[in-house]
Amino acid sequence: xxxxxxxxxxxxxxxxxxxxxxxxxxxxxxxxxxxxxxxxxxxxxxxxxxxxxxxxxxxxxxxxxxxxxxxxxxxxxxxxxxxxxxxxxxxxxxxxxxxxxxxxxxxxxxxxxxxxxxxxxxxxxxxxxxxxxxxxxxxxxxxxxxxxxxxxxxxxxxxxxxxxxxxxxxxxxxxx
Numbered sequence: 001x002x003x004x005x006x007x008x009x010x011x012x013x014x015x016x017x018x019x020x021x022x023x024x025x026x027x028x029x030x031x032x033x034x035x036x037x038x039x040x041x042x043x044x045x046x047x048x049x050x051x052x053x054x055x056x057x058x059x060x061x062x063x064x065x066x067x068x069x070x071x072x073x074x075x076x077x078x079x080x081x082x083x084x085x086x087x088x089x090x091x092x093x094x095x096x097x098x099x100x101x102x103x104x105x106x107x108x109x110x111x112x113x114x115x116x117x118x119x120x121x122x123x124x125x126x127x128x129x130x131x132x133x134x135x136x137x138x139x140x141x142x143x144x145x146x147x148x149x150x151x152x153x154x155x156x157x158x159x160x161x162x163x164x165x166x167x168x169x170x171x172x173x174x175x176x
Contacts, residue, residue: 021067025087028094029056032066033122034080035101041070052083056095066092077105084113101125123150142169 033055041049050071056064066087071079080103095117098110102121110117127146131139145165152158 022090025066025091026056026058026064027091028059028096029064029066029092030059030096031057031099032095032097033099034083034106035122036071050079052079054083054087077103077109080106081109081112084109088113102129126150145169 034053036050036052038048039051040046043049052067052069052071054066054068056066058064067083069079069083092114095110095114097118097120098114099120099122100106102125107119110119127143127150130146131142134142145168148161149158149165152161
């Protein structure tokens with residue numbers, strides 16, 4: 001393919017992407033998931049860049065990707081505040097629950113835009129953050145043994161499974 005063909009295709013895709021990125025959204029989403037994917041991008045030179053993704057579950061139960069934004073490598077919670085503000089400006093008046101990675105400052109950014117939203121740390125991120133306190137050789141075993149806790153059908157069952165987990169792995173020495 002020639003450079004001109006690639007440029008023509010890219011320009012057409014970018015036009016469609018800009019329209020999609022600016023489309024109006026639903027007024028309310030029961031659940032919104034946000035995360036960052038680090039991607040190697042060539043822009044003069046090759047560098048890791050954060051790609052911010054917001055995906056929602058609609059009231060009808062379908063999935064909807066609300067947007068994808070390329071970051072410059074910084075920003076964190078401040079960048080998410082800009083994303084949330086953009087989503088609100090595109091019509092999102094309320095989010096019942098936002099699931100995220102536990103980034104410091106992110107709950108404050110959510111509260112600024114949607115004050116009544118419940119912020120929940122994603123179970124995958126909770127497990128990753130928890131197992132890093134274990135010896136590396138135990139990570140897979142601990143993750144496997146935690147599964148019955150977070151897949152339990154009720155809070156009572158989860159408490160029972162956690163007690164079983166604690167008997168096997170010991171009670172954590174939690175500091176205040």
